[in-house]
Amino acid sequence: MPVYSDEAVVLRTHKLAEADRIITLLTREHGVVRAVARGVRRTSSKFGSRLEPFTHVDLQLAIGRNLDTVTQAETRAPYGAAIAADYERYTAASVMLETAERLVSEEREPSVQQYLLLVGALRTMVAGEHRPGDVLDAFLLRSMSVAGYAPSCWACASCGLEGPHRAFSPGAGGALCPRCRVPGSASPAAETLVHLGALLSGHWEQVDAAHDRHRREARGLVSAYVSWHLERALRSMPLLAREVSGER
Amino acid sequence: MYEGVLQDLIDELARLPGVGPKGAQRIAFHLLAADPADVRRLAETMQEMKAKATFCQTCGNVSQAERCRICADPRRDPTSICVVEEPKDVVAIERTREFRGRYHVLGGAISPLAGIGPDQLRIRELMGRLADGEVTEVILAMDPNIEGDATAAYLSRLLRSMELSVTRLASGLPVGGDLEYADEVTLGRAFAGRRSTGD
Numbered sequence: 001m002p003v004y005s006d007e008a009v010v011l012r013t014h015k016l017a018e019a020d021r022i023i024t025l026l027t028r029e030h031g032v033v034r035a036v037a038r039g040v041r042r043t044s045s046k047f048g049s050r051l052e053p054f055t056h057v058d059l060q061l062a063i064g065r066n067l068d069t070v071t072q073a074e075t076r077a078p079y080g081a082a083i084a085a086d087y088e089r090y091t092a093a094s095v096m097l098e099t100a101e102r103l104v105s106e107e108r109e110p111s112v113q114q115y116l117l118l119v120g121a122l123r124t125m126v127a128g129e130h131r132p133g134d135v136l137d138a139f140l141l142r143s144m145s146v147a148g149y150a151p152s153c154w155a156c157a158s159c160g161l162e163g164p165h166r167a168f169s170p171g172a173g174g175a176l177c178p179r180c181r182v183p184g185s186a187s188p189a190a191e192t193l194v195h196l197g198a199l200l201s202g203h204w205e206q207v208d209a210a211h212d213r214h215r216r217e218a219r220g221l222v223s224a225y226v227s228w229h230l231e232r233a234l235r236s237m238p239l240l241a242r243e244v245s246g247e248r
Numbered sequence: 249m250y251e252g253v254l255q256d257l258i259d260e261l262a263r264l265p266g267v268g269p270k271g272a273q274r275i276a277f278h279l280l281a282a283d284p285a286d287v288r289r290l291a292e293t294m295q296e297m298k299a300k301a302t303f304c305q306t307c308g309n310v311s312q313a314e315r316c317r318i319c320a321d322p323r324r325d326p327t328s329i330c331v332v333e334e335p336k337d338v339v340a341i342e343r344t345r346e347f348r349g350r351y352h353v354l355g356g357a358i359s360p361l362a363g364i365g366p367d368q369l370r371i372r373e374l375m376g377r378l379a380d381g382e383v384t385e386v387i388l389a390m391d392p393n394i395e396g397d398a399t400a401a402y403l404s405r406l407l408r409s410m411e412l413s414v415t416r417l418a419s420g421l422p423v424g425g426d427l428e429y430a431d432e433v434t435l436g437r438a439f440a441g442r443r444s445t446g447d
Binding site: 012016017018043044046047048049050052053054075078080081083084085086087090091094095097098235236238239240 | 266358359360361362363365393394395397398401402405422425429431432433434
């Protein structure tokens with residue numbers, strides 16, 4: 001059986017038969033890959049702990065007719081333990097995995113940028129230097145941008161008129177000037193749009209200093225923006241833990 | 249495709265978890281060749297199980313009555329509760345004969361990717377059982393995986409404010425195994441959970 005090597009983040013797992021699992025991976029070179037990992041549910045398995053969601057691994061896979069088979073797995077970074085230890089991180093990181101899987105929907109279609117973005121976001125989440133909710137929002141905005149749905153946080157998404165503007169519409173692509181404003185647009189505070197811009201561009205000092213009111217408002221806009229463009233709601237999004245103010 | 253009822257049976261069997269089309273075909277042909285009395289007994293047992301088996305109103309374990317055998321047993325320690333994900337975990341722990349307390353079956357683990365949050369589990373019922381103050385020890389016996397770890401972390405945070413001894417089952421090296429073959433995560437956990445030999 002021909003084999004290939006790649007590095008990957010484990011996105012999700014499904015039970016298969018007695019002791020096997022189907023592992024959904026976001027690989028660096030082969031995009032989303034679904035592979036069978038045999039015997040990983042047994043306590044004697046050497047793979048089990050390496051093929052848990054959130055784990056960054058080096059893999060060797062054997063090409064199969066329908067699904068590939070994991071033949072070797074080495075841990076690069078076990079992000080899972082630090083994520084699962086904190087419920088807020090766990091729910092936020094789960095949304096990241098589901099978003100990555102949805103945005104790289106075509107199996108075996110390489111998406112290096114989405115891959116690097118996810119690895120970076122998991123690393124940042126585990127480092128604990130920023131609020132989990134902010135790391136999630138920054139990831140969501142940037143992964144949408146990589147997928148071609150970059151929101152406009154400053155200039156009008158419709159006519160390009162320089163901001164700041166007081167309207168935001170997920171369907172229209174972000175901030176809107178008074179002339180382009182569409183019915184049903186949200187009217188966020190100017191600081192909220194500045195916060196969105198900082199999340200998108202990675203200005204963490206500005207992000208960390210944001211007021212909780214603007215952070216909450218931005219979170220709602222990001223959630224609406226992602227739901228609109230993914231067309232189907234994320235299952236993990238409603239389970240997002242409510243952030244405790246100031247908690248990191 | 250086979251004729252009529254045989255194909256119907258294969259289709260029904262293939263809907264069961266862990267049974268694929270080939271496996272379903274094998275079971276169907278086994279039943280076709282089996283003694284009619286054996287097949288009747290199997291069918292009756294399945295119907296009887298469906299009619300009689302229910303879930304214990306106290307702990308959520310599989311039961312034939314309102315309260316399961318363990319909850320109804322006065323010899324079990326009422327001050328200690330072991331929280332597990334599934335009824336089959338109760339059976340696994342009972343086999344050890346190490347635990348003499350009672351159980352609480354959550355019905356799964358928190359998994360946002362599967363759309364399962366705390367509200368979908370029997371966490372409210374657990375809090376109800378702890379409210380009267382009789383229970384002094386809670387043992388979290390979730391699976392040692394990401395969902396199990398997250399569920400245990402959530403429950404630990406929830407129980408922190410109550411005056412309880414909250415512990416989690418140890419993770420580490422399997423008995424009878426060689427240290428050199430242990431993966432780094434398991435070995436790391438074994439290190440983190442090491443204990444004094446003077447105990």
